Amino acid sequence: MKKKRKSLNFIIGAVLVGLMLIMVVWGWIKTPYDPNAMNTALKFARPSLAHPFGCDNFGRDVFSRILQGVGNTFIVSVGTVAIGTIVGILLGGLCGYYGGWLDEIIMRCNDVIFAFPSIFMALIVISLIGPGKYQVILALGIAFVPSFARLVRSEFMKQKNRDYCLAAELMGASSLRIMFVHILPNAFPVILSSVIIGFNNAVIAEAGLSYLGIGVQPPEASLGAMLSDAQTFLYKDPLLCIFPGVVMALMILGFALLADGVSEDK
């Protein structure tokens, strides 16, 4: 009984994430219309066969913009999580493995960053390097490092005292080899599920920053920026909010279920 529920979470999550990936690739290859092409005749057009999600206040095709927006959100999230994970694994691994003063210094810096909400941390970085898609990736990436570093550190601390690490050391394996060839694969299951959850947090954070107007810059679309624009017309044309909102909700749900499935699997 329990076994069945596990796989169900995983399957639904995988399907939703799969759909999202299809949209991302579709948006990269070719959108039905130019997502930035304005057409005054089509302002606030209702959904139709030609424009399945209707058009926005500039008469741009919402479906095309969502395809592009999902792509941008995806890139920002992947970039953010990649920076957070890679730097987090390096720092957390070193701290957990060596301990001592190195650990003290790095983890205290970590605590300082961690003390701020990640959105706020990202705002500070953005204020230093300016707004934009790639700036957001860097800002959110930095904001995400501490939580990954902590996780990896505690996992490395747990693993390093096990006999297999001693055995590798006695064989003459270098510290780097022990850390990344012997310990890291054992830390993978834990890292994987938090990568997926991190992905979700990145989607939400990107939306938040774009909503504030400092993320992906107009006229380019991102789910957060679309929501922010649509808010002005919430009563006039609620569909403008609903479509990107639902897509984002499904995306987050998909990753959450996937993370659940992966961690339950272990």
Place this chain on the structure above:
Amino acid sequence: MEETKKREVLVKIEHLNSYYRQYKKGGFGRKQVLKDVSFEIRSGQVFGLVGESGSGKSTLAKSMVGIVKDTEGTIEVPPKGVAMVFQDPAGSLNPAHKVGWLLQEPLRIRGGFSKEEMEKRAQEMLEKVGLSAEYMDRFPNQLSGGQRQRVSIGIALMQEAKVLIADEPVSALDVTVQAQILALLKKLQQEMDISILFISHDLRVVYNMCDYVMIMKNGEIVEQARRDRIYFTPKEAYTKQLLTAAGLGDRIGKTGKHA
């Protein structure tokens, strides 16, 4: 026995003291675990180390390979020539890698082997320790305890060490499997002419495995001598006590040629 005397000395320990860092009121102190331990292991010798729990057997092993670093005295071991078989193979085999990969790791670390050669050697070793080639693709948790210990022995031998430290290599295993693993260890030792520091608290097993025996208590050597000397004419009261407790007391005093 004459022959053992002529063999070269591989391990030479002189006046070894080992310490652990221990928390005491007001800071860290040093706790002495080994006290003035001296002995030699010669090539081809199976050296039995016996003592009750907490007597410092593992500490001695760890000092020899440099895991315990706070030591005084001389420790001479062949450079890169000591390999270790741990007590619990469930912990000493990396759960994230397959048996084949684990067997090849010592070669990978040493470097200079082609992929084919490493694979070939791993397969030969697997056979040597009594497992068929299909086990190459298994993860450690897909093996029984006995099979795991066979793999750990294989990994230790892949290091081509002259001295093998086996710290209670069978005490985590089923009684029925214990005899098989001990027989394997003995067979490989003779085939490959390696020395073994065999740590155990089972005097019967030590009798069957070893040709030289050292008894320890509270970090000190009680006595050490050729096996038959220890088992048939023990000098120390503590040794006699251990032998009696193991049900071997009736042998004391006999000449012991064929016990």
